[in-house]
Every structure is written in C-alpha cells, then in structure tokens.
Amino acid sequence: MGKSIQEEIQQRNWHNDQQVAVINILFTYHWVKGRISDALAPYKITMQQYNVLRILRGAHPEGLAIGVIRERLLDKTSDVSRLVDRLVKLGYVERKGSKDDRRVTRIFLTLRGLELLGQIRSVDKFTKEELPKRLTAEEAQLLSALLDKVRT
Numbered sequence: 001m002g003k004s005i006q007e008e009i010q011q012r013n014w015h016n017d018q019q020v021a022v023i024n025i026l027f028t029y030h031w032v033k034g035r036i037s038d039a040l041a042p043y044k045i046t047m048q049q050y051n052v053l054r055i056l057r058g059a060h061p062e063g064l065a066i067g068v069i070r071e072r073l074l075d076k077t078s079d080v081s082r083l084v085d086r087l088v089k090l091g092y093v094e095r096k097g098s099k100d101d102r103r104v105t106r107i108f109l110t111l112r113g114l115e116l117l118g119q120i121r122s123v124d125k126f127t128k129e130e131l132p133k134r135l136t137a138e139e140a141q142l143l144s145a146l147l148d149k150v151r152t
Contacts, residue, residue, distance in 0.1 A: 025147075039122035048078045049087055050123070056093060056109040057117055063096065063108035092116055 005024040006012060014020050033047065040050055055072045056064060070080045084107055087093040092113035098104040109117075135143065 025150075035126055036123055039126060040120065043116060043120055045090075045092075045116075048073070048075055048083055049092075050120070051075065052080070052083050052087060053092060053109065053113055053117055056107060057114065060109050060114070063106035065104055065106055069107060087113070 005020060005027055006014075008027060009023070036047055036050075040047060045053075051074050052069060055069055059068075066080050066084060069084070070076075073080065084093060084095070088095060090112075092110055094108050094110055095105050096108060098106055131140075
C-alpha cells in the first residue's frame with residue numbers, strides 16, 4: 001500500500017476527517033492529472049483538447065455543436081471555442097455549418113483526429129490497466145459513489 005495523504009504532504013494535524021478527505025481528493029486529482037498530462041505530452045495536446053477529441057469520438061460521425069461539447073467537458077472553465085480553434089489548426093477536427101440551421105455550427109472529428117486517438121494508448125493503459133491494479137471493481141464503484149455523494 002502507498003503512503004497516506006498525511007505522509008505525502010507531511011501534515012499530522014487536521015480539523016476533522018472530512019478535511020483529510022478533501023485534501024486527499026485534491027492531491028489525488030493533481031496526481032492523476034499529472035500522469036495523464038505526461039502521457040499526452042508526446043502528442044502535443046492538452047488534457048482539455050484530449051477531452052474534446054474523446055467527446056467527439058463518442059458522437060462520431062454526427063458531430064456536435066460547441067454548446068453540447070461545453071456541457072460534456074470535465075473542465076467547465078475551459079474556453080471551448082479556443083480549444084476547438086487549436087484542434088482545427090492541428091487538423092484533428094473541422095467545423096461545418098448545419099444544413100438545417102445556419103446559426104448552428106457543428107464540430108466533427110477528422111480522420112487525422114481519429115488516428116491520433118488510436119495512437120494515444122498510454123492514457124487508456126493508465127485507466128484500463130494501471131488503475132485496476134490499484135482498485136478492485138468494487139472499490140472503484142464505492143469510490144465513485146462516495147464522490148457522487150460529495151457533489152450532491
């Protein structure tokens with residue numbers, strides 16, 4: 001078993017167990033974020049850009065409006081228009097006006113974007129192979145349920 005949060009940040013005095021849990025959530029978030037960012041570094045894309053690409057893969061080949069992408073993003077503070085602009089410049093997505101409503105622009109994953117997602121196996125390896133070695137399915141379900149409870 002790894003180090004406790006108290007050992008990791010070398011703090012022994014806490015107000016209550018809930019404070020320990022919140023600090024642990026934040027610490028663990030940054031640890032996971034670092035692992036994923038490191039895995040994405042060779043591909044020169046950010047976690048937010050990767051998230052957009054994965055959202056679009058889920059909607060492929062229909063594409064999505066920017067507003068829908070914004071709703072599905074993990075990081076709600078991201079500027080979706082800028083993320084999409086950068087992905088367009090890289091050739092991973094394209095914008096197309098809707099035939100039904102000229103006010104709506106849909107974003108589509110390109111073949112190059114699909115190929116990139118196919119190459120990025122290290123993030124999937126982390127979530128599909130490494131994490132299951134650390135948490136059983138039951139533990140993962142419990143953790144998810146507890147995190148859901150924190151947000152309600």
